[in-house]
Amino acid sequence: MYQINRKITPRSSSLYSSPRWLLLLLLGSSLFFGCTSGSNAGDVNEMKLPYTQSVRAPEFPKGMDWLNTDNPLSLSQLRGKVVVLDFWTYCCINCMHVLPKLHDLEQKYGDNLVVIGVHSAKFEGEGETENIRQAILRYDIEHPVLNDNKFVVWKSYAVQAWPTMVLIDPDGYIAAVQSGEGAPEYFDPLIAQMIDSFSKAGKLDSTPLDLALEKTSAPSSLLLFPGKVHVDEAGDRLFISDSGHHRVIIVKRSTGAILDVIGSGEKGLKGGNYDEAMFNDPQGLELVGDILYVADTKNHALRAIDLQKKEVSLVAGTGQQGGYGRGASPALETRLTSPWDLVWADGKLFIAMAGPHQIWYYDPDEKEVNLWAGSGRENIVDGPRLLAALAQPSGLTTDGSKRLFFADSEVSAIRSVDLADNGGVNTIVGQGLFDFGDVDGGRTKARLQHPLGVAWHEGVLYVADTYNNKIKIVVPEEYSSKTYAGTGVEGHADGALDRATFDEPGGLDVAADGTIYLADTNNHLIRVVDPESGSVSTLQLTDMQPMLTSSANEEAEILQHAPVYVPDSGEGIQLSIQFPEGFKLNSGGGLTVAILSSEGLKVEGDNRISSKSLPVTIPIKLQSSTGSITLAVDYFYCREDNEGLCYIGNQQVFVPLTSDSNGQPRVQLVVE
Numbered sequence: 001m002y003q004i005n006r007k008i009t010p011r012s013s014s015l016y017s018s019p020r021w022l023l024l025l026l027l028g029s030s031l032f033f034g035c036t037s038g039s040n041a042g043d044v045n046e047m048k049l050p051y052t053q054s055v056r057a058p059e060f061p062k063g064m065d066w067l068n069t070d071n072p073l074s075l076s077q078l079r080g081k082v083v084v085l086d087f088w089t090y091c092c093i094n095c096m097h098v099l100p101k102l103h104d105l106e107q108k109y110g111d112n113l114v115v116i117g118v119h120s121a122k123f124e125g126e127g128e129t130e131n132i133r134q135a136i137l138r139y140d141i142e143h144p145v146l147n148d149n150k151f152v153v154w155k156s157y158a159v160q161a162w163p164t165m166v167l168i169d170p171d172g173y174i175a176a177v178q179s180g181e182g183a184p185e186y187f188d189p190l191i192a193q194m195i196d197s198f199s200k201a202g203k204l205d206s207t208p209l210d211l212a213l214e215k216t217s218a219p220s221s222l223l224l225f226p227g228k229v230h231v232d233e234a235g236d237r238l239f240i241s242d243s244g245h246h247r248v249i250i251v252k253r254s255t256g257a258i259l260d261v262i263g264s265g266e267k268g269l270k271g272g273n274y275d276e277a278m279f280n281d282p283q284g285l286e287l288v289g290d291i292l293y294v295a296d297t298k299n300h301a302l303r304a305i306d307l308q309k310k311e312v313s314l315v316a317g318t319g320q321q322g323g324y325g326r327g328a329s330p331a332l333e334t335r336l337t338s339p340w341d342l343v344w345a346d347g348k349l350f351i352a353m354a355g356p357h358q359i360w361y362y363d364p365d366e367k368e369v370n371l372w373a374g375s376g377r378e379n380i381v382d383g384p385r386l387l388a389a390l391a392q393p394s395g396l397t398t399d400g401s402k403r404l405f406f407a408d409s410e411v412s413a414i415r416s417v418d419l420a421d422n423g424g425v426n427t428i429v430g431q432g433l434f435d436f437g438d439v440d441g442g443r444t445k446a447r448l449q450h451p452l453g454v455a456w457h458e459g460v461l462y463v464a465d466t467y468n469n470k471i472k473i474v475v476p477e478e479y480s481s482k483t484y485a486g487t488g489v490e491g492h493a494d495g496a497l498d499r500a501t502f503d504e505p506g507g508l509d510v511a512a513d514g515t516i517y518l519a520d521t522n523n524h525l526i527r528v529v530d531p532e533s534g535s536v537s538t539l540q541l542t543d544m545q546p547m548l549t550s551s552a553n554e555e556a557e558i559l560q561h562a563p564v565y566v567p568d569s570g571e572g573i574q575l576s577i578q579f580p581e582g583f584k585l586n587s588g589g590g591l592t593v594a595i596l597s598s599e600g601l602k603v604e605g606d607n608r609i610s611s612k613s614l615p616v617t618i619p620i621k622l623q624s625s626t627g628s629i630t631l632a633v634d635y636f637y638c639r640e641d642n643e644g645l646c647y648i649g650n651q652q653v654f655v656p657l658t659s660d661s662n663g664q665p666r667v668q669l670v671v672e
Helices: 020-029 041-047 093-112 129-139 152-156 183-200
Strands: 082-088 113-119 145-147 164-168 174-179 229-232 237-242 247-252 258-262 282-288 291-296 301-306 311-316 339-345 348-353 358-363 368-373 393-398 403-408 413-418 424-429 453-457 460-465 470-475 480-485 507-510 516-520 525-530 535-538 558-560 564-566 573-578 583-585 591-599 601-603 608-611 616-618 620-622 626-639 642-659 666-670
Touching: 082 093, 082 152, 082 183, 093 113, 093 183, 129 145, 164 183, 174 183, 229 282, 229 516, 237 282, 237 516, 247 282, 282 348, 291 339, 291 348, 301 339, 339 403, 348 393, 358 393, 393 460, 403 453, 403 460, 453 516, 460 507, 460 516, 573 626, 573 642, 591 601, 591 616, 601 626, 608 616, 620 626, 620 642, 642 666
Parallel strands: 082 113, 113 145, 229 507, 282 339, 339 393, 393 453, 453 507, 558 642, 564 642, 573 666
Antiparallel strands: 082 164, 164 174, 229 237, 237 247, 247 258, 282 291, 291 301, 301 311, 339 348, 348 358, 358 368, 393 403, 403 413, 413 424, 453 460, 460 470, 470 480, 507 516, 516 525, 525 535, 573 616, 583 626, 591 608, 591 626, 601 620, 626 642
């Protein structure tokens, strides 16, 4: 948790006008209101609530952007429900830690509770509604979110820190305000008491809130918010954290062919073979011999993938969020907190531990984890490595012998820490928690904006300057930074370095020849920067069948197709797909058709058919005048102008069949 500074919320005399001065006092003390006023005081006493209603929750202003709902919400329409306002910003690791706790409350109290995210952006790019939409999808948020990029709601509630939560009772009065990650646990018993009291008074509304979640209209892309990428020169491989799909992808670097998919795609913490293993938002990757280590970020764990045995195991962490590192402790008994990136150096696996603002390391011989740098205080303070202050380190690299370099994202800085025991932390570029921008130059002038990735190559650092949508070059010996690739405008355009566009790139790695591989997170792509041609391209993935998640499951909706008339010739039926304008079937992935069931016909061949083109023939023959077939169709489709931007489609369809000598046996699926 950190407090916002006055550059964003300047103090004004109106801050002390009622009721905001009460809110400010409440925020500072995290206690209940103790005063009494208003016509409802008698009702409150009768219900024996643990507070006295005093201050009405300020209403939401009109004209603001809302997400995860078709229509703007108001507190007046939510009368009868318990409401929790979550003031957050999507860069903040503490805010990320709160989200699963809020989800648990939503599941526990159902339609009696409404959580509303009030997104008050720290960084400039975070204030854009489309970027917040992407964050909602990335974090799988299922409650309404209001874009408060002008800090209007923030100021009306006198909020001072991220994250802060406000509890509002069914009468629309503020019951409590709490800052920090512990707010959901603090609110839990209060919500239970409130629901019980208002239910007995007949004032509770349990009507479901009709929402329109962003994820229901989002296409399923081949990669989903890839976070990090790692180059294996010797094996001609590229390892990709397919973070949004909770898996790791292995690609043949020279051809783009999918070699393996590690993880079932389901969110969880489970070991075993590639198909059954589960991750939760994996990020940093590091190859050591035949072991690929994974920073399993939201599982708060370090995982090991044995590439020879094709097995996944847990090597550090318990699956529960922990606290600050202090000394050596058994790896499997120690709680980690949001490990974000990894690098191997000096016989140790160093971990960018974003949650406690520290750098740890894992010793595979001793099977211990230990603290390497950072006091736990969130700031930018250089000095002896254990006393220095870091701020959400999210990217790690090394020169191989003397220093680690890390992207300290919340202070928009690139910093180093010595590998020597008596070493210290040194800032190369970066100034403070609220000093950010997009400025090239020397140490005091240069500005970055929430960088998440850094890679060392031949004496310089390549930086994924995430919220500036650029790749920067930082020269440690010169304490300087300059733009290398990207216009700064978010988008997806290949071409010359100064014309290419990215969208919140999260990680990168550099091959021996200087080729950069970039996880272009919000574009759901891997981009390739060729230093010889001075151009950016999109990695073309091929042989994509291992990445399909079949639609043949019990919960999938089965579409009803119009009757199809089949000629007596026995040639089968032809399946075609109509894609949206500007899209086509991806020839590298093609499609797979599985026959789930059939009646009144004979299948002349396999029940599963793969094809690289359309239409595809399904070899069936009617045995009587009528019949039916149910198909599961999985396919890859991409933009016509760039096959790197790919989506996965899954449909199940029931097709009634009738014999007709003049029939046109066509099954047409439509992708919206």
